[in-house]
Amino acid sequence: MKTRIKKYNRLAALLAFIALPLLIWTLGDVPRRSFLKEAISLLTIISFFMMLLQFFLSRGNGRMLKEHRTGKVVKLHKILGYVFVSILLLHPFLIVLPRFFEAGVDPGEAFSTMLSTWDSRGIILGLSAWGLMLALGLSSMFRNRLGMKYTTWRIFHGVLSIVFISLATWHATDLGRHTDLPMSVYMIALAGLGAILLLRIYFIQLKNKLGHE
């Protein structure tokens, strides 16, 4: 019975975080471009959904932790985190990469124009999310050197994740080439649900703490 539930959980995760985004991307009314550009877009979309999945592979998702071994879930959370944070850190560079292979603006010039458009809300959001993501990655990698208690780090990591995903989702819905209405609604719904799952834990902890005092 438990094996079957585990199988269903894995299938649900695959459907919700890979298959459905791909379906929305396929049905979207966005003009298709070269293979390289579409491959980069797809990689970015899947990486973003993997970051959303991270919220459901955390303590917030108590129901899933009942079915799976916590150690395995934490290991998966770490692997997915390091892999997809690394990919998303390359996102600004991947946008200008195809410019190396076609006529027009120089990739370096395109990159500097993109980063210096400070009057664009989407760019400011993207840069902020990129900085937070770097902070998330580095603070996880060097957790032991931060001199924080594990429980303090866990709250820090959770709060940073919520702020990051809020800014990143806003950035994606504002500037994303493939974020039409269905994709935007789906991203916002998953980000909202993930943040609520985590925030619920903090409120329960706070309530218990106040109850003991």
Added chain:
Amino acid sequence: MSIKSINGCIGCGTCIETCPTDVIRKDPGSGKAVITYPADCQICHLCRMYCPVDAITISPEKSIPVIVSWG
């Protein structure tokens, strides 16, 4: 119509400066580029070639091949 769509514009205004026939304007509300006079598009591809985030699509079915000098 030749210039088809703008998806993912960051509002840098490069396409507005490069368009020789003033097809694209900046939307005052969103600050993003919008196709305002599509009928005036001469399919020169300059907006697409100079957009830093590759947000502009030129309709392929009505497009003429872009002439790029070499040498």
